[in-house]
Amino acid sequence: MTPPPFLLGSTLLFWGWQSQSQLLPFAILMAIILESPHWTKWRWTLTDKDFNLVIDFTSFSLIIAVIYLTTQQSSHGLMILLNSLPILFFMLITTQTYSTQGTIKLSSLFLSLRHYESKVGKPHPKANQRINLSYPYMMICLLSSSLNNTPWYFVGICVLIGYGLWAARPQRYSLTIFGLLLVIACTLAYMTQLGIYRLHSKVEELILNWFEEMFWADRDPYRQNTAIGDIGKLKQSNKIILRVKTPNPLLLRETSYNTYFHTTWLAKPSKLSEISYANDVWTYEKFKLKKEKKENSPEISTYLRKGKGMLALPHGTYQISNIPVLSLQHNNFGAIKIENGPELINYTAHFAQKTPLDSTPSKFDLYLPPHEKPYLKELSNQLNLAHQTEQQVLNTLSRFFEQNFQYTLKLSAPTQRNITPLEDFLRHSRAGHCEYFATATALLLRTAGIPSRYAAGYAVVEFSQLENAYVVRKRHAHAWTLAYINGRWQEFDTTPATWVSMEQEMATWWEPINDLWSYLGYQLTKWRWRENGNDWLLWLILPLTMIFIWRLYEKKLPVLKKTAQETVAKLGTDSPFYQIVRQLNTSGYNRQAGETLTIWIKRIQMLDTNIQTMLTLHQRYRFDPVGISPQEKAVLTRHVKTWLENSKTR
Known part of the structure; x- marks a missing residue:
């Protein structure tokens, strides 16, 4: 599902604002980059291997960031990492947004699916499924925004999620009903999160008191x-x-x-x-x-x-x-x-x-x-x-x-x-x-x-x-x-x-092994807390970034011209079944707003065995990520042609 205009940009601006304005300049630039495709048709023709490269680079950058921040800031480094996740995943979402495909294969996201074909000799059944990472990236931005716990955080996420739901709402429901349901959902969400927060505080207090009594009583000076x-x-x-x-x-x-x-x-x-x-x-x-x-x-x-x-x-x-x-x-x-x-x-x-x-x-x-x-x-x-x-x-x-x-x-x-x-x-x-x-x-x-x-x-x-x-x-x-x-x-x-x-x-036979492991951990902790920390880790990202940019440049990726004829059509919009839909509309069988094809055809009493077969093939062709085979598409085209010819003789 593709998000509506300005949703990702607004979410990034909200994240920058919630980070006490420290990341707001980055958020503004990132929002402009992600919203620009709504007005420009420039795209990269990236292959699945290119997506694999981008995802591997993102994963490696994430690992380097984890190592660097934890060695420099200990547990506080994890909070910094969480707050910086939109930046770490920005290259991935930008590559998807500016690609001709607009989606990413599951095999690019999971190494297990990539290695499945090399082991079994054929692709995994789910390897070719494609997903859009826009909404997951939005959730990452909202999660990163939650760290500072500002008073307007809950209001902001309600507005952003409400806008996303409004763009995908069923057209058969009025705005009044949709707004009322949204208010009820936000109210219940606020009450739930407030209750969870209070429960968390009580449980944390009980657990800390229990640990203090059971394990740390000997640390009490009184x-x-x-x-x-x-x-x-x-x-x-x-x-x-x-x-x-x-x-x-x-x-x-x-x-x-x-x-x-x-x-x-x-x-x-x-x-x-x-x-x-x-x-x-x-x-x-x-x-x-x-x-x-x-x-x-x-x-x-x-x-x-x-x-x-x-x-x-x-x-x-x-x-x-x-x-x-x-x-x-x-x-x-x-x-x-x-x-x-x-x-x-x-x-x-x-x-x-x-x-x-x-x-x-x-x-x-x-x-x-x-x-x-x-x-x-x-x-x-x-x-x-x-x-x-x-x-x-x-x-x-x-x-x-x-x-x-x-x-x-x-x-x-x-x-x-x-x-x-x-x-x-x-x-x-x-x-x-x-x-x-x-x-x-x-x-x-x-x-x-x-x-x-x-x-x-x-x-x-x-x-x-x-x-x-x-x-x-x-x-x-x-x-x-x-x-x-x-x-x-x-x-x-x-x-x-x-x-x-x-x-x-009381010593166990494996005590020497534990001692060696403890000593290595001790030396690692000493290294982490020494002066002149581990800044050299940051230098690993720079050459990798240069290699990635050079790789893209060498491919000499073609750019699509700004012509309507060369705009990439959405998958399944060329289904032959739409000829039947247009024929029924011109015959006076008007389809209501928000009404699905199945319900519409049943209402006008046109559903028979032939229509049911064509409708099933059409829905698979339109919505199934795997699609239909060329033979099945030929069957659908032949059935549609026969139905249209028979409808003229009625």
Whole structure:
């Protein structure tokens, strides 16, 4: 179906206007080019192979644009691509518009149909069908126009689609009925899209909340839901989430907490504040750099989900350098939150053992939950913790957990009722994962009067020869204790060292393959986010465009003269059956506006076997893309001639 005049041009102008006028100059030029054929008869006699070339060039340009925009702009590049689709497909629609055929074969659009003939030896039944891409191109323009979500968008598409429908409306219906139906359709469409938009917002909110609760709770600087009390085997992913260049294994903390309540750790009071920035270095405001020997400055690489996350840092970090963000926030528990960052960040953490990064102890750092306090005091008395020095308490608890407990990821229900999971761990099962050990250690330290906190993060223990760096997987997530001793917070980990080897046993046989794939993806992401991006991709389009123009020029395509005799007739308009139609009209059997041939012939009671046969052949010849064979056209011509001769004798 050919669109009416000015429809494509108006759609392009609407797209340019909706793009906040940035693309309006291009839209005006494109609209003029596509509307000019209504006044000029200049055409190219392009073959199907020429259309194949144009479509292949368009497809390749689209692929190059996808690669370039995604590598330069990440997910935002897809929005830019969607907004630019009318430009990418403009050469294709222009070639169709200025061709003598005015349509494109399906085999040109689909490679599968092109290869079918080479494999089977004959064309595919649908390969020769031809379609007009004008209306699909109009839909692409309207889709691209929807990105900016301006108030007049819905009104614009209603006007444009209404004009397109008006040009193709059945003539037997009045303009009043057509206008009324169009208003009803637009009203229903507006109500539907409004309902879908609200439903989308609610579903998106629910899904995000679910993901936040199920997968990203450990990223919360205020709250940590532990797996204490869960039943079954804990499973952690082997996915690599951090890469660390450091000479020795270490612990990377994301945040810490000071209040335990029903298997959940909380940080209170906790308030985020900005970190000062100067000379590409982020430094805590309260820290005054002294001439101390820096023990280590590990280089850390990690991904950010939607540009947000918590930084994993060594305990005692006081400076962060080489991190490409505009702001960093931290709380008084050593947590650093990042927002509006790139997909991949590489940063260097500077730390020293005597650096006071966390706030000094408060009453919450000695708080014992009422449900846990009785048995904790009893166990503390058994270990005689209250009468020991701080260092002796650490040694006693280390021996206690090392000699009497074991690490496991297979958890069962408490052996007795009316006891908490933590009490069952300390009294009966004496087996659990790091969250049990860190929580129990922190609370037992408090019974001895030592302030303590629960720290959560990752253990850097696996060195990769492939990457020449330590890799941190999701299964390396770890929890330990911070104890306030000698005027500073110190790391204290009582989880049996066997946990590392037990976690390693979870590795699958295909882990090396996944690691190689992950490393390649990591290198690709680094390349994407490097400076001096991938502008060289744009240079591929220029020579291809020149080759295409040269190819068209070399063909020396003939141009049709502006004469009515040489105007290409529409397929099927020379059907012999129109002689019968003219004969009936001259005989007084007038055909009403919008009335089909079949209904008209039935109404005037002229439908018999002969007419039915001719009408079927005529409709196939007029509307079927495949058409009819020369033999069938000869049959139609012979039947029409016989009918006309018989009508004269009546």
